[in-house]
Amino acid sequence: DQQVKQNSPSLSVQEGRISILNCDYTNSMFDYFLWYKKYPAEGPTFLISISSIKDKNEDGRFTVFLNKSAKHLSLHIVPSQPGDSAVYFCAARTYSGGGADGLTFGKGTHLIIQP
Amino acid sequence: GAVVSQHPSWVICKSGTSVKIECRSLDFQATTMFWYRQFPKQSLMLMATSNEGSKATYEQGVEKDKFLINHASLTLSTLTVTSAHPEDSSFYICSATLNEQFFGPGTRLTVL
Numbered sequence: 001d002q003q004v005k006q007n008s009p010s011l012s013v014q015e016g017r018i019s020i021l022n023c024d025y026t027n028s029m030f031d032y033f034l035w036y037k038k039y040p041a042e043g044p045t046f047l048i049s050i051s052s053i054k055d056k057n058e059d060g061r062f063t064v065f066l067n068k069s070a071k072h073l074s075l076h077i078v079p080s081q082p083g084d085s086a087v088y089f090c091a092a093r094t095y096s097g098g099g100a101d102g103l104t105f106g107k108g109t110h111l112i113i114q115p
Numbered sequence: 116g117a118v119v120s121q122h123p124s125w126v127i128c129k130s131g132t133s134v135k136i137e138c139r140s141l142d143f144q145a146t147t148m149f150w151y152r153q154f155p156k157q158s159l160m161l162m163a164t165s166n167e168g169s170k171a172t173y174e175q176g177v178e179k180d181k182f183l184i185n186h187a188s189l190t191l192s193t194l195t196v197t198s199a200h201p202e203d204s205s206f207y208i209c210s211a212t213l214n215e216q217f218f219g220p221g222t223r224l225t226v227l
Contacts, residue, residue: 004158034215043119043208043218044159089158102149102161102174103216 003027004092006106014114019077021109023090026071030092034103035064035075038087047088048075077111085113118142119211121219128199129227135195136222138209144189145211150182153206153221165192199226 005024013019021035031052036044050057050064050073057064063076077084087110091103118141128134138148146167151159163184164172171184181203183195192211196203204226210216 002158036218041206041221041223043121043210043220046215046217049215102151102164103159103210104161105151105158107156107158 001026002106003030004090004104004106006090006109008109009107010110010112012112012114013080015082016079019075019080019084019111019113021075021077021088021090021111023073023075023106024071025073025092027092027094027104028071029094030104031095032093033064033066033073034091034093035062036089036091036105037084038089038108040087044089080111080113082113082115085111087111117213117215117217119209119217119219121207121209121222123222124220125223125225127225127227130200131198133195133197134199134224135193136207136209136224138192138194138211138219140190140211140213140217143211143213145213146189147212148186148192149210149212149216150184150192150194151208151210153208159208162194196224199224201226 034049035047038044048059048062066073087108089108090106120139122137148165150162153159162177165184165186167186173179186192208221210218
């Protein structure tokens with residue numbers, strides 16, 4: 001059973017417009033959420049994260065929104081640039097008493113920025 | 116900062132042989148490293164948590180005798196795929212924790 005779901009395998013957005021990537025989760029024990037960007041045959045690159053005590057975190061062109069009641073988060077990229085074309089993974093974790101747990105990833109959304 | 120390397124970046128081996136993959140945190144010390152596996156068009160799946168100086172913790176369904184993990188120092192963890200079979204062919208990625216998890220570039224394993 002997939003605990004982190006990214007229901008859009010791909011998304012095409014025009015350069016300069018806003019890209020919105022969505023993610024849903026089912027495990028209410030998750031308390032920290034992250035977005036990673038990944039190119040083929042490379043490891044994921046950390047983009048932005050959000051704690052469950054917040055509903056928004058912003059870093060430059062990237063903003064992550066968290067709706068705990070809906071168990072939904074989204075990543076907004078504005079304005080979208082050609083270099084943003086990549087696969088974006090949503091990830092979540094719990095925090096056990098001994099330290100951070102491993103991440104649970106969604107299947108990813110392939111973002112394509114069109115010129 | 117927070118650079119994680121993996122070696123080798125890709126490896127092809129014969130069925131039945133063992134393959135060792137190294138994961139290093141280059142500019143920080145990591146008491147905890149994680150090993151993930153990604154099959155084509157799938158998400159990254161956590162295989163195990165590697166703790167320096169203690170035994171690794173494996174996720175359900177991951178055979179600890181097949182995937183040997185050694186966290187020899189605060190900057191090095193190794194994953195050895197023993198008696199590799201074609202179904203072990205995958206993209207193996209490690210991460211090291213420094214506030215957030217920073218990932219290595221991955222190792223593409225192909226078992227013939």
